[in-house]
Amino acid sequence: MIAFAPRLYSALVLSVEEWKALVLACMKSSDITKFSKRVVKMVGKVSSLDDLNRWIALAMNIWNATPQPDRGGKTPFEISLEYDNQSDD
Numbered sequence: 001m002i003a004f005a006p007r008l009y010s011a012l013v014l015s016v017e018e019w020k021a022l023v024l025a026c027m028k029s030s031d032i033t034k035f036s037k038r039v040v041k042m043v044g045k046v047s048s049l050d051d052l053n054r055w056i057a058l059a060m061n062i063w064n065a066t067p068q069p070d071r072g073g074k075t076p077f078e079i080s081l082e083y084d085n086q087s088d089d
Contacts, residue, residue, distance in 0.1 A: 011042040012055075023066040035063055 014022070026035035039059040046052045064076040071079055 011044070012039075019062050020066050023063055024069070027068060027070070035059065 022038065023035060026038065031037075036056055036059060039055060040052070043052070043055045046055070067073045067075050074082075
C-alpha cells in the first residue's frame with residue numbers, strides 16, 4: 001500500500017458516483033488534461049514530485065476503471081484486456 005503524507009485529503013474522498021460524474025464531465029472537454037488538473041487542485045500542495053505522481057497515478061486508475069460511454073460502457077481497462085486477449089490468438 002502507498003503511504004501518503006499524514007495530512008488529510010478530504011477533498012479526494014468522493015463516492016463512486018461522484019468520481020464517475022467527474023470523469024464523464026471531463027471527457028466532454030477538449031482539454032485532455034482537465035481531469036488531472038482537477039485532481040491536482042483537489043490534492044493541493046504536495047511535499048514532493050513523487051507525492052504528486054502518486055496522486056496522478058491514483059487519478060489515472062480511477063479514470064481507467066470508470067465505464068465510459070464512448071467505449072460502449074466499458075472501461076479502458078476492459079478494452080485493453082480485450083485487445084491483449086486478441087493479440088494472444
